[in-house]
Amino acid sequence: MRNLSRREKVVIGGRERPSLANREDQLERLSLAAFWVSVASCAFATATAWVPLLSGALHLPRPRLATAPAGVWPSSPPRGAGTTAAARRWSALPSWITLGALLVSLGARGFAAGRPPLADLWEFTVAFAAAVSAFQHFFERRTPGTNANVALQPLVLLLLVAAALLPSRIEPLSPALRSSDILVAHVAVMVAAYGALTVSFGAALLQLLQDSACRCSRLPAARRFDEIGYRAVVVGFPLLALGIALGAYWASTAWGRYWSWDPKETSSLVTWLAYGVYFHVHSLRRWSGRRSAVVLVAAYGCVLFSYFAINLWVTGLHSYAGG
Amino acid sequence: MATMRSAFRSPVSMRTRFFVDELMRVLASVRLAAALAAGLGLLALAGILLPQLPGAARSDPVASAQWLDGQRGALGPAADWMYRLGLYDVFHSAWMAASFGLLALSVVACTGRRFAPTWRNVVHPVKAVPESFLLSSRPGVFRGPAADPVALERAMRRRHFHVERWSANGVEWLFADRYPWAQLATFVSHAAIVLLLAGALVTHFGAFTTRLFVAEGASAPVFPIGHAPAMNVTVASAAGSLDAHGRSLDARSEISVTTNGRTAKTCTITASQPCTWDGYRIRQAFFYSAGVDLQVRDTSDGRILFRQAVALTASREAPHVVVSDAGGRVLLDQVVAFTGSVDGVDGALLAIPGDTAPVWVGLAHPADGPALIVFQPGDGSQQRSLTVPLHASAPAGDLRFEFAGLETTPAAELPGLPAPGPEGGIPPVAQLAGGRLSDGSAAPPVLLLSGVGNRAVALHEGERAVVGNLEYQFVGQKPFVGLEVRKDRGEPLIWIGSAMLVLGLAATLWIPRRRIWARTDGDGLQMAGMAPKFADLGPEFEALAAESATAGPP
Ligand code: HEM
Numbered sequence: 001m002r003n004l005s006r007r008e009k010v011v012i013g014g015r016e017r018p019s020l021a022n023r024e025d026q027l028e029r030l031s032l033a034a035f036w037v038s039v040a041s042c043a044f045a046t047a048t049a050w051v052p053l054l055s056g057a058l059h060l061p062r063p064r065l066a067t068a069p070a071g072v073w074p075s076s077p078p079r080g081a082g083t084t085a086a087a088r089r090w091s092a093l094p095s096w097i098t099l100g101a102l103l104v105s106l107g108a109r110g111f112a113a114g115r116p117p118l119a120d121l122w123e124f125t126v127a128f129a130a131a132v133s134a135f136q137h138f139f140e141r142r143t144p145g146t147n148a149n150v151a152l153q154p155l156v157l158l159l160l161v162a163a164a165l166l167p168s169r170i171e172p173l174s175p176a177l178r179s180s181d182i183l184v185a186h187v188a189v190m191v192a193a194y195g196a197l198t199v200s201f202g203a204a205l206l207q208l209l210q211d212s213a214c215r216c217s218r219l220p221a222a223r224r225f226d227e228i229g230y231r232a233v234v235v236g237f238p239l240l241a242l243g244i245a246l247g248a249y250w251a252s253t254a255w256g257r258y259w260s261w262d263p264k265e266t267s268s269l270v271t272w273l274a275y276g277v278y279f280h281v282h283s284l285r286r287w288s289g290r291r292s293a294v295v296l297v298a299a300y301g302c303v304l305f306s307y308f309a310i311n312l313w314v315t316g317l318h319s320y321a322g323g
Numbered sequence: 324m325a326t327m328r329s330a331f332r333s334p335v336s337m338r339t340r341f342f343v344d345e346l347m348r349v350l351a352s353v354r355l356a357a358a359l360a361a362g363l364g365l366l367a368l369a370g371i372l373l374p375q376l377p378g379a380a381r382s383d384p385v386a387s388a389q390w391l392d393g394q395r396g397a398l399g400p401a402a403d404w405m406y407r408l409g410l411y412d413v414f415h416s417a418w419m420a421a422s423f424g425l426l427a428l429s430v431v432a433c434t435g436r437r438f439a440p441t442w443r444n445v446v447h448p449v450k451a452v453p454e455s456f457l458l459s460s461r462p463g464v465f466r467g468p469a470a471d472p473v474a475l476e477r478a479m480r481r482r483h484f485h486v487e488r489w490s491a492n493g494v495e496w497l498f499a500d501r502y503p504w505a506q507l508a509t510f511v512s513h514a515a516i517v518l519l520l521a522g523a524l525v526t527h528f529g530a531f532t533t534r535l536f537v538a539e540g541a542s543a544p545v546f547p548i549g550h551a552p553a554m555n556v557t558v559a560s561a562a563g564s565l566d567a568h569g570r571s572l573d574a575r576s577e578i579s580v581t582t583n584g585r586t587a588k589t590c591t592i593t594a595s596q597p598c599t600w601d602g603y604r605i606r607q608a609f610f611y612s613a614g615v616d617l618q619v620r621d622t623s624d625g626r627i628l629f630r631q632a633v634a635l636t637a638s639r640e641a642p643h644v645v646v647s648d649a650g651g652r653v654l655l656d657q658v659v660a661f662t663g664s665v666d667g668v669d670g671a672l673l674a675i676p677g678d679t680a681p682v683w684v685g686l687a688h689p690a691d692g693p694a695l696i697v698f699q700p701g702d703g704s705q706q707r708s709l710t711v712p713l714h715a716s717a718p719a720g721d722l723r724f725e726f727a728g729l730e731t732t733p734a735a736e737l738p739g740l741p742a743p744g745p746e747g748g749i750p751p752v753a754q755l756a757g758g759r760l761s762d763g764s765a766a767p768p769v770l771l772l773s774g775v776g777n778r779a780v781a782l783h784e785g786e787r788a789v790v791g792n793l794e795y796q797f798v799g800q801k802p803f804v805g806l807e808v809r810k811d812r813g814e815p816l817i818w819i820g821s822a823m824l825v826l827g828l829a830a831t832l833w834i835p836r837r838r839i840w841a842r843t844d845g846d847g848l849q850m851a852g853m854a855p856k857f858a859d860l861g862p863e864f865e866a867l868a869a870e871s872a873t874a875g876p877p
Contacts, residue, residue, distance in 0.1 A: 242825045267367075274364055284354065
């Protein structure tokens with residue numbers, strides 16, 4: 001059977017029917033429409049997360065919460081919890097819409113392209129934003145009351161803006177990238193790992209903010225963000241290790257070598273080592289807290305470096321993955 | 324006795340012992356681990372950001388000196404320092420090797436120090452804690468209403484705890500442990516790092532790699548002649564497509580592996596689908612459509628002297644020359660293969676139909692672009708000499724020479740190709756020219772053979788030409804594939820190490836291990852526990868207390 005090329009039309013019984021190509025076009029358009037819905041809802045979620053905080057919420061240092069009395073669980077809620085709870089409720093709906101729209105966008109894109117939607121930088125970036133959004137909800141459930149979306153919604157929004165600036169047309173893949181389940185698994189796991197690590201970055205930013213002189217009284221204390229940051233790395237670090245191992249396995253079949261010190265794989269290793277540093281310093285009493293948060297921010301710099309800088313500026317065996 | 328001996332230990336051995344202990348302590352410290360990981364990360368980052376010596380130049384002093392000259396242009400004398408410090412070859416530098424070595428040592432030292440106590444903690448945990456441990460009012464101790472110890476035990480077991488219960492002095496004690504073995508997983512993940520480094524070492528020193536260029540229908544030996552066992556790879560068929568830049572877009576080959584003359588394996592390989600046999604992985608590195616099936620026969624006795632599918636892996640420039648007469652009639656339209664060099668200019672003698680004297684055509688590369696040099700020897704008005712830039716034409720007498728294009732043709736030197744005349748001249752070269760016809764369609768391929776006589780021989784597919792007593796035949800064009808045959812004994816270590824690393828990390832970080840001590844009597848229930856960092860035991864204690872409270876949940 002002849003493969004229909006995209007844009008061909010099928011004429012059946014003298015009447016033009018929507019062809020396979022038309023359906024693909026429609027799906028591609030649906031994917032883009034869902035993407036823009038996600039941008040709008042994410043912008044709204046960011047505003048709803050931030051407005052209550054900014055409305056007179058930045059206070060000068062206030063006394064730390066007294067240690068919870070022995071045997072009382074959970075510890076008493078932070079001051080201003082009422083306001084943040086309201087903000088959370090308000091931003092929860094648009095942030096769920098963001099996640100839903102991103103999943104629709106990726107799903108439609110996958111059907112339009114006839115392959116998993118993890119093959120170009122636009123797709124990675126949208127999947128990355130979806131992963132951050134999904135992990136934000138996951139960690140909000142596991143560590144309730146932290147309001148980490150204050151940092152995470154803007155990060156999702158930034159990723160979506162970055163995706164909006166990237167070429168979004170579906171292009172044919174190079175043979176090495178085609179039909180490799182390992183490669184799809186590698187990319188999916190890396191994106192998931194980056195999603196979790198973005199949560200840790202957002203938490204580290206809030207931890208540093210709460211540890212500084214101008215703490216926000218409507219956000220929980222720094223230690224809560226230390227906790228989310230750590231938990232997110234606990235999820236992301238093994239995923240990152242798995243992602244790198246899958247990448248090495250794929251490289252060994254496609255390039256003949258499991259490791260070539262290609263800039264992309266090297267920067268993934270650097271990223272992984274940076275989180276290894278975080279685990280170790282977090283276990284040192286003098287380094288836990290603020291300094292660990294600084295390490296987390298630096299480690300996330302490595303994520304961004306290997307994600308954007310390498311794909312866009314540094315050439316290497318991975319450069320075909322760029323734009 | 325042992326104490327006696329240690330009491331009389333010499334100061335030197337005590338100092339050595341102290342030194343070794345100190346060294347082990349430093350090597351096993353979490354601080355050093357963090358510093359090593361950070362140092363390795365920074366080194367690798369330098370390797371990404373700084374220009375690195377290309378792989379091919381590393382073993383070639385001339386090439387690396389030339390490369391370094393280029394860097395001097397950008398950085399001046401600092402480039403020499405960078406070079407000496409190994410910063411231009413970070414991944415093969417002594418720094419990198421030393422850091423990896425130290426990392427392995429450190430992991431070994433820290434495993435050595437941590438393993439025994441952790442093992443004891445897993446296998447022989449402290450089950451009975453002093454009363455004060457649970458009765459104190461320190462944070463972390465849960466206090467609830469009196470509980471039914473049997474119900475509490477049942478509730479713990481439901482949560483996959485291994486529980487031991489006993490009573491003493493009217494108090495019921497419980498010790499519950501869940502997934503204690505997960506504590507050992509940290510050794511698995513750390514040992515994996517050593518295994519991965521060992522795998523990398525084995526790869527570095529022991530991997531076998533060879534590249535073969537095999538035309539469709541041909542085979543090539545993997546090892547030099549005389550190696551036992553012999554191993555050959557035959558390409559039964561090769562198909563693929565190339566993009567405008569000659570890069571292979573898609574390619575698939577049917578290959579077979581033979582050892583000692585017997586077919587051992589047949590497979591289909593693509594860019595991402597290698598064929599594995601006896602630990603050797605055969606991978607299609609590239610597909611190339613330019614290969615030629617060439618035959619040479621001795622016309623005196625009919626013997627076939629040469630029959631081979633030749634892979635044209637190199638390339639040569641070949642000018643496309645069009646010669647027309649005064650009336651505009653095209654006399655010659657040909658891609659020219661060079662047969663020799665005059666004053667450093669490569670060129671060839673061309674016979675122009677109708678024109679008596681042959682013309683020498685060469686290619687020069689002046690600063691303003693390639694130019695065709697045309698020279699017709701002779702005397703007086705017979706002698707012509709002109710320079711024609713690319714895509715231009717110029718008259719010479721009643722002929723007009725046009726430099727229609729410059730092709731880069733696939734080519735190969737064929738030192739083994741029989742040639743008439745004495746040996747020692749330039750080695751024969753085969754070139755495959757294509758080009759375009761005037762209607763824009765692709766011209767049929769032309770095989771240009773130089774070095775087999777005074778003039779180049781141009782053959783279309785199926786054509787023959789006789790030079791001296793040799794007949795050259797271009798039997799047909801053949802695609803060929805570049806195969807990489809590799810056996811890397813380090814790889815199994817890498818995959819085992821990777822699996823250990825991922826599983827070890829997942830088990831350490833994701834398995835919800837818990838250890839709970841509980842006491843209950845008429846006055847109430849007290850529980851305290853141990854769990855990985857940030858695990859919130861509060862809700863778990865509350866649920867356990869609610870499920871076992873004698874008076875029902877409060
Ligand atoms: C690239 C190298 C390394 C990586 C990626 C790494 C990773 C990790 C991770 C993820 C943890 C936390 C989970 C666990 O307890 O297993 C950890 C803990 C630990 N690592 Fe490493 N490690 C590395 C090298 C080392 C070295 C060289 C040592 C030896 C000094 C070491 C000693 C330790 C110790 C003692 C802990 C437990 C810290 C604690 O008290 O929580 N690690 N490591």
